Amino acid sequence: MRVSVESVGLVAPGLNGWQAAMHVLRGDALLEHIALPAFKPELLPVNERRRTTSLIKLALMVIEDALAQSHYQMNELATVFASSEGDVEIVDRICTALTLPDHPVSPTHFHNSVHNAPAGYWAIAAGARHFSTSLAAGTDTFIAGLLEAASVSSLEQMPVLFVAYDYPLPPALAGRGYVDAVFATAMIIKPANSNDMNVFSLSLKSGTVEPPYLVAQLAELRKQNPAAAALPLLCVLAGKTTGTLAFPYHAGLSLHIEVE
């Protein structure tokens, strides 16, 4: 299956924005651990933004970064939202409320608790009625999301906005999940044409592989967030190089991506 990547977004500490992060991904600079500024996605009206969560805002921020270099209109895009944990900040608030007398769960928290809440906010902001899905696959959530996005784009012949994002768990649950650092990436994926740049040729194979090589700092970040499994692919895209990367996908499977 062949698809091409039209544009990329990235939000992580020291990698805030695709353009700004490229020199680190190319190896021209070291990753500096700079805390991210407060997320203020412009896709949301200010009063709406106040009622959403860090995870929802993170997803929308990285989408805005990818859209900045895309020629698509927002309402032309199908979407795949991939997050290994979903909104655990909301889980924490709801589970705390449930322990109180009369169980005062906030209605806003409740409708924000669905795994597809970021997708819902995006669709409303973009006026996008096309295909949208929200998924999880543990440590392999990035690969599972990429496969979903590529299959939709290729088989249904449409551009797909693919977002992989995870936010650290709140204190009560910290250390129990998959995520210890902020990381989000977005890719606008479309069916490959003959003169496209950044063409991915995907093949799923049996057999176990080690994750692709990364410099130590980035390898450390990869351990802290399933969305950061994207880093080797982002390094290839930033360096405008070609080659084949093999990613582990569950026990006993691997996804081979030839970047042309």
Place this chain on the structure above:
Amino acid sequence: MKFEPLTLTAYTTVSALGQGRAAMRDALLHERSGLRACDYTDLATWAGRVAGVEDVSLPQALQTYSCRNNQLAALALETDGYAQAVAAAQARYSAARIGLFLGTSTSGIGATEQAYFDREQNSNELPADFNYLGTHNVYSLADFTRAYLGLNGPAKVISTACSSSAKVFATASRYIRAGWCDAAVVGGVDSLCLTTMYGFASLELISSQPCRPWDIQRDGINVGEAAGFALLERNKDGVALLGYGESADAYHMSTPHPEGEGALLAMQKALSLAQLNTEQIDYINLHGTATPANDRSEDRAVMRLFDNKVAGSSIKGWTGHTLGAAGITEAIASIIAIEEGFLPASLNTQQIDPQLNMSIVQKTTAYPVQTVMSNSFGFGGSNCSLIFGRTSW
């Protein structure tokens, strides 16, 4: 390109109607509801609770997954010979060539709720033996099921609220067409928990009575729990997935589009993929949650596409709203309707709301059902329509 049908060569369902296909069939034929006055919480409502979930023990090696959601999954996997059918399929395809695509909305959140209750006074520390990843993480259900069935193929959880386990059929179809697997286990599980009970109550969407889809007095949902699984294969005779349509409302987080815009789009796409016209649909298994806004929106969407020329019903009055399991549960009800040749009634619907216009089946009726559309719509404006019918090769 003609869509290649995927046949359900094995399937099973567990809901408030009982354990297995025959239990669902008998309840639907004899108009026996599974709803009871809620004994899961102190809320004055009715619920579709599955008996005996808490007594299910998981295999010793899978104890870390132990929670109500995975117990309910295990109960279904051992029903109707489902696990054996998957084992036989593994011998045909190999374990790595069978995909696993499951839907859930709240996964095992009940385990996290309990852990928060079990905190020491003034402490933020959850109990040391609480296994968050095994129970509540979004992927837990597929992780557990993959280990339980011994599958080694691609796997994921789709979590799009109440359309989750309808959308798994579409994902399975794409994976099979992409050549990433040869067959697929699809399904969904959602179990009773305090989050959904008090969450829907906070939105004033819970009825204090048995829910009444399309009724003039409908005033909300009853929460239900269910698990269902199907095995999808190509080139087999039987009842098959003929098409799917997925869309977004782009309207509101918890209220459907008033004109049913997203629902209409999902139904149109499903018909288009199946290369069927509206006259070829015999019956629509409605999402029909029995909230005033949901039924109005769906009625509007169906009328815009079908006019008044198709019969429909909601089985929420039998099972309650099983949320992330609604897609698979209602797909299986649709398949039973085709196999057994009857239209299930919209139970508890007594006086149809005069503002709603589509034809609602009010009495379970024998009918040679060939082709069914099953609708699932969720929070965040996530819509999925599936079409099932007989196929032969």
